[in-house]
Amino acid sequence: MRIGILALQGDFAEHIAMLSRLGVDAFPVRLPSQLNNLDGLVIPGGESTTISRLIAEYALAKPIRELAYQGLPIWGTCAGMVLLAKEITNSPNGTLGIMDIRVERNAFGRQVDSFEADLPIPALGNHPFSGVFIRAPIIEQAGPKVEILCQLPDGTIVAARDKNCLACSFHPELTDDLRFHEYFLNLTKEGVFAKRNH
């Protein structure tokens, strides 16, 4: 299985390390030519404005959007969630505009408000998942077909799935818990991309 990690800026190496532990061929993607023959794509944490500018400079938006519409599983963590959103509250527009969610950037405040919290995520089993929120965004609104995967006690949505795409506000790649990465790999076993390869 080949999983590309968008490696323009951010913590892509942490995602590669987690997926490698799961026995997957995970590698960095920086140019459109490296998007060929993927089974999945991860957009890591980092600065969404920086990644967004580099996506534009190297014409990555169109091919990533096309792959998403063809059913390629794509997962965005933190900045990756901002980039996948169709709408961003406090920013002019979405970069990739793939998931039917409206996202607010830096929704908890500045770095001094960054936090860790144990999260209930039924899709990952009964044991809570350690959520690391760093200048994190939230999902303010999700479309009718979007599946909510995790909410904070006050109802704030911090993880969701829209068909073949997945987004979370927090950073599973900064923990030792492989369950979220396994959940993503399970998406790659569904849909047209799975049929092509298996």
Next chain:
Amino acid sequence: MEKGSWKVKTGLAQMLKGGVIMDVVTAEQAKIAEDAGACAVMALERVPADIRASGGVARMADPTIITAIMETVSIPVMAKCRIGHFVEAQVLEALGVDFIDESEVLTPADESHHVWKHDFKVPFVCGCRDLGEALRRIAEGAAMIRTKGEAGTGNIVEAVRHMRAVQDEIHKLQSLPEEELVAEAKALGAPFELVLEVHNTGKLPVVNFAAGGIATPADAALMMQLGAEGVFVGSGIFKSSDPPVRARAIVKATTHYQDPSIIAEVSKGLGIAMSGLDIKAIPKEELLATRGW
């Protein structure tokens, strides 16, 4: 819910990786940096080249400047406090900056001790010239390290020296048998637990950027190929003839640091780089990198 944990402090540094952190002295410059793709800005009153030129005591920037920059950009804002000046650090934390640089570029406030950084919720970045210095700063609570280089010179030679020193010492630690690690910890002047961790993992326990003297896209890519996880550019951008163009080029060269054809492409037509200084021409007492203990 736990705020200000070690995980969220070191985690922000991990989010900055592969990026360029740019020195800015006005909100307008901060906007130029953000638009060019900076992953963070360092809010200052004067860039290091001007601090070097004007002499005198260099202190934390006026909070008015820092606040104006924080209100202008959505990327993380860093600010510098003097070495050991924990009240400047308290002020910066109260302002809500995202990262504090306890920096040798400012005039040290304490010639024996650095700030005890574990007391703060905000993460700190500190400079180093070698592995021992890096591990001492991490022991005090630095969540990120940068090589010192020689700030404000536009000369990359010291950053290269410091990055090579750190990498060489890491490789040496990896190859030492365990019974020699205590003596090596003593030689490095670093806590044994951190020496053991580097021996086991082959890398620093926190993110390590390069700083001090980066003036061109090739300089940035050089530091990345030598093992930096990102770069700070101080005077190099806003002391050049065309800051927005040079800033964009350095961002691209940092991402594509392994691709010489892209570095060549982005290096075209950048205008004039900041004028550089030969390190040997600087009187010893004016070297910034030797500050810090």
